[in-house]
Structures are given as C-alpha cells and as structure tokens.
Amino acid sequence: MKRRNRIIFHLDMNSFYASVEQAHDPSLKGKPIAIAGNPKERRGILVTCSYEARARGVYTTMSVWEAKRKCPEIILLPPNFERYRIASKAMFDILRSYTELVEPVSIDEGYMDISELDLTMDAITFAESIQQRLIRELDLPSSIGIAPNKFLAKTASNMKKPMGITVLRKREVAEKLWPLPVIEMHGVGESTANKLSNIGIKTIGDLANIPLGIMKEQLGKVGLRLAERANGIDERLVDPTSIFDTKSVGNSTTLPYDETNIKEIDKVLLRLSKKVAARLDSKNLAGRSITIHIRDANWKNKTKSKTMQNRLFEEQQIFLLAKTLFHKTWDGEPIRLLGVTVNNVHDKGEYAEQLSIFNFEEHAKEEPILKLVEQLQEKFGANSIKRGVKVKKKSSLESKTSFSKDFLDDHEKR
Template sequence: MAERKQKGRIIFHIDMNCFYASVEQAHDPTLKGKAIAIAGNPKERRGILVTCSYEARAKGVYTTMAVWEAKRKCPELILLPPNFERYRIASKAIFDILRTYTELVEPVSIDEGYIDVTELVKGREAIELAETIQKRILNELDLPSSIGIAPNKFLAKTASDMKKPMGITVLRKRELPNILWSLPVIEMHGVGESTAKKLNELKINTIGDLAQASEAFLKSNLGKNGARLKDRANGIDNREVDPNSIYDTKSVGNSTTLPIDLVEWDEVRKTIDGLCERVAKRLSAKNLAGHTVSIQIRDADWHNSSRSKTFSNAIYKKSDILEIALDLTKKHWHGEPVRLLGVTVSNVIDRKETAEQLSIFNYEQHAKEEPIIQVVEQLQKKFGKEIISKGMKEKKKPNYESQTSFSKDFLEDHKD
C-alpha cells in the first residue's frame, strides 16, 4: 500500500487583481471602468503609485511610477489616498471565505495566499473548485482574483501570474520546459534584479539555463540559494501550506523615502537615528531581539544597495542598533545623493529566549551575578521555574509600535 505522503498535492495560489484599486472600485461603483490609482502625497516626491487599475495600466501607468509622470501619461487619472483599514477589512473577508473550504490556508500578504485542497478534490474537480472560489469572492465582495493550481507553492504562484485579471491557470512540472525555460531568469518568481545580475554574469540567462546548471557550480557561486533556485526552475518545492506561518516574525524594519536627496552626513545620520528609534520601539513592543542588523540605501538614480552584520548576541536597544547601522553606512556610503534609507533587524527571536554568551568582556559581570543565580536556582527548584526569571517578562503591546509595516500588520487579523 502506497504511503499517504506520496500522494500528489493540489495547491491553489489566490492572487487578488489590483487589490487596493479594486477595493476602492467596490466601495465606490462610480469608479468602475475608470483609470484610478492609489498614491502617497502627490505634493511630495514620495508621491508614487502604490497600485493602479487595469484601465490606468492600459494608458501606460504602472505601480511605483511617480505621480507626476502618471498624470502626464494619463491626465484623467483619478488619484486616491490609501485607506488601509478598508483594505484590511476586505482582506480578512477574502481569507474568511477561503477558510470555509479548509483550515489549510496560508496568508502571505494582504492580497494573496495559498490553500491546500488535496483532501477536497481530485482531477478536474480542482478547476471547478477554483471557479467556485473565484466567483464567491467576486459575487460577495465584488473583487476580482486570479488562481494558480499546481502540485506545489512555487508552481501555483507562477501559475496565478500567467492570466490576469480573473484567470485560472493549471501548471504542471512536466510543462515547465515549454512554458518557462525560454524566459529570462528575472521572470522567475523569487529572482530579483540583484540575483538575476549575478546569474547573468555566470552565463545563466534563461530559466532553462538555471534548471540545467550544475548544482555544485550554483552553490559555489550563490550558496544554498543557488541550489534552491535550481530546484524551483525544475518545479521542485517541498514547502507545505502552513497556517501557523502568520505567527512567524522574521524581521522588524523601517524605511523612509526622503523629500529631498541627502548628501550631508549629518542629515543621513539624523535620518538613521530616527529609523533605529522606530525599529527599537517595535522590537520592544513585540518583545523581540535580533542577531542581524541591515541597512538599505537607494540613491537618486534608484540604485539599491544593502549591507548587514550578524552577531552571536541578539540585540534590541536603540543604541546598539544605531551603532551598527551607522558603522555599516559609513563603510558603504560614498557620498552619492540618497533617496531612501532603511534599517532592519532580522533573525529575530523572543527576547526571553536570548542568552548572552560569556566573553572576556563580560565574564566579570557574570561572576558578580553568580551568587544571585544560585539563589534563583534554589527558588526555582523549590517553587518552579516560573516563580522568578531574569529580566522582566512583559506582555506584547497591541499598539502602533508593534507594527512593522502594513503588509505584515494585516496578519494580526488572522491570529486567534
């Protein structure tokens, strides 16, 4: 009898079409059929388009385009400020619909997620179920979506991108050579500009080149990520649909697009100081500490660079984060005009799990604490470990400071 785990999986990737714009059109039907865009403050340079409707895209407007340029291309473009609360309500309603079919639902962003329907359908029933889900979301919420159907998450994600809006696409591993392999590597989900550039330098230009490249060669040049990318190019992805992933916080960061280019160190330092303060507050609110500090710099020509430093001891204090962020910036910023700055603390863990490692710099302090530690251990042995612990165990603060970014905040709506 074949083992159950050998059964092929059926994974859906649900991707909402022009989500913010679609929510606005559902909220105000007079906007339907019109070129609309969601944007920041158009009076500042940070006024860029967060998303736009398909009617706007037909006029050459696209996401991340500057407001002034979008208006030049499409004078009739209707600009709307973002209404994040409205989008969160719509997102929760979408995932509530998905959970009426199965508990195996994994939100990955406010407008997309995976569901594992292996136990619900077989064969062509998968397409019928996808059609039912798509119609329900459209009829009940007035929101269009695309659905990818595949045996794993990577292929399902790839499939959902292949037909928009309102598409349903099935993608099988055996179809990859004909459908994907001739495309440039930048077209593959999970490959960004930086990785694509590295691959091109290695003479790997298409997804097919990547699929057929030597794993040893890829590992030697790209590390573990090289082997992972080769697997993806061959349609291999063993990740499960994990409903509990919403509880995983991997990083806490903050970035800002600047009203004017910064060229003076004092202004750069002041901006980084503010970013580190916000990151430290959010780490505190979530009771987290992290092992890695990263900085992001985008110059006036939109060139992005990032640098990071990892430590054995997890940190969370603003002073520690600031010291590292400033040191990284001094080493890697060469005076070019700065358009955007970001600071992130990653590889985070719950602060109560942190354990400072002894070193020649702190052993004396630990020696002083030794008598106290012995008393604590005696109390714990007699009354239980929860009777006393090192430091203060605070409840996580459910306020603004606990928010990392809107794209992650929506996950709070899915937690029990």
C-alpha cells in the first residue's frame, strides 16, 4: 500500500493574550491594547499587543513607557494566566477533536498531522474550517501553515498574519526561502546568525548550498540540522508527548534599572540559581551544562556556556559556575537582563557520576551500604531492594512557572 504524503499543519494563535482579552471583553475590540507587567517599573515590558497597537508602531518586548509614547491611547492590561490557560485548553481540545496527532509547542501554538485523515475536502478548505471554528467557538484568530513537514509548516504559518492560511511545498523552498536573510529562518537566532555570517552565510540559500563539512566543522550537529532545514528537509514526527520532554531548566529576570554594580549582579545570579535549583529538585532532574544569558542596555545579547563532567543540580554549584561565566563574559556594559539555564537535563538516576579526587571520599563512604544492598539482593532477589527511592516532591511556587503549572498539567490530564 502506497504511503500517503505527509500533511502537517502548524497552527499559531494570533496575538494570543491580547486576543483572549478582547474575546473576554468585546469593548476592547478594534482598540490598541497590550499585556504588560508592572507599568510603574521598567519590568513593564510588553508581553504581547493587539494588531491595532502594532499598526501604531508598538511591538512585543517594547517597554511600557515607549509604548505609551508611540501610542498614548494604548490600553495596558496585566496578564491573566488563568484566562489564557483556559483558552489554550479549549483551543487544543478543538484540534484533538479531529486527530490525536496534535503536538503542543507552547500555550498558543501546535502541530497537527492530518496525513491519515479521510477528508472530504482539500487541506486548505479543512484548515479554513478549523480557523473559522476557533473564531466561532472561542472568538480567537489564528494563522495556519500547511506543509509536508514541521519546519516548513512553522515557516508557512508566519508568512501571513492575522488569519492567514499558507501552503509551503518543498519544491518552493528555493524560490520563497533562499533569498531571505538567514536570521529570518526558524531556529536561527542572533548568535547563530553572527556565526554563520562569519563564514560567509548571509541568506538561507547560502546556508542550503554550503558544503556540509564546513557546517559540521563550524557548528557541529546543529549546523548539519540547519543545512537540512534550509533545504526543506525535516523528518521529525508530530509527537503528542514531546512537550513533556524537559531539555533545559532556566530562569531569567529583567532588572529594575541598568545595573553595573557587581555585588548587585551577583545577588541576582544567586537568586536565579536558587530558582533553577529548586525547579530541578522538584522534577528530580540534573544537567550536564550551564548557560548564562546577558542583555545589555543596548539590547545586545550574549550567552556563555560550560559543559561539566558530572551532574549539575545544586544551588551553590550552579551559582559559582554562573558567576564565573559572567565575569569571563561581561565587558562592563550596564546590564538589563540576566538569565541562568541548566541544559541537557535528565532524571538524576540516569546519570553515572565520574569519580574524581574531589568526590572519591563521598563515594567511599557509600561502599558498605552498596555491599549490604548486594547481600540482600542475593538472599531475597534482585528486585527486593533498590538503591534510592524516587519520591515525588511537592512542587513549590519557585519550581513552577505559569506554563508548567497550568498548561502542561492540562495536557497530562488527558
């Protein structure tokens, strides 16, 4: 039996938080609104804004004071995560009414694989029916990308907003994507774009046609994956459970004002490290590498990473590494934002710690316990006793975000 061609939808809700507020209060429709933090502090950065506000030059991540200068009549609202969570759940429930092959990516976007559905209409008409149902039942606008794989579907959904439906075929990649600057490619950030620029890659087409050996040498596996994407190749499946695979645990904060006092910066790094450690502990996770994120007063971003031989999860260990990386990276510019992330995380029990001169004594103390365990297993069976019992920890407020606490829990209940 011939396998059907893959048909992947990427559905992206348009200005989700702002649209939810307008659906909740119809008097806000047609008006420039924005969701922001505390407008009295510089922490008041716009989380999102309506298309009416965007038409006035307002954009996400703009500061509150600048948004008011651009659009004096803008309506600022505090975030209501419970309201957004309920809307998100309703949106994904609608998508799952068509197929179980729905992969949430974030609170307001996800993939659908409709390849095996027996449709009585073409893919575009089907996408239109989903789009109109979201409007009719939730009063929420969306854009949908249609393609043979996830990368192209994601790219397509960004091509027309709001309320767009875009088809992107693999044979159209050279014509539609290759002329674009490489920074516009999904998966390429500012740092990666700079690295690519240093080896002469300015456009997506440059990336698609560079010898793979150069990409592997410069960026390793990431480089090879980006080169494949630039050629429209993406074999990833739509996986409904992938959202639960934690790959990193991090925390960041925008400072109340541009900071240059190293003692205050260290205090912030300690606070961030404490939150990251608490989240790792609540999930019984440990990582192998750490990354710090720095944004200066001119919005220039820098990151610095370090890979460790042994597992990383303790607060003091995270803080000392973050502090060391910061001091190596910081050029004295005033700091606007700081972040700390532990990467390559896995369950603590999956790690085999390397013995060293520093931890040998700790492991030596456990030797009598290990021998006792072996004796009991020999006498009563291999499964009679195991080293360590994994106890589900009670989550603290520090260990959760609005995303993990509400959004993920909604999907786990299914």
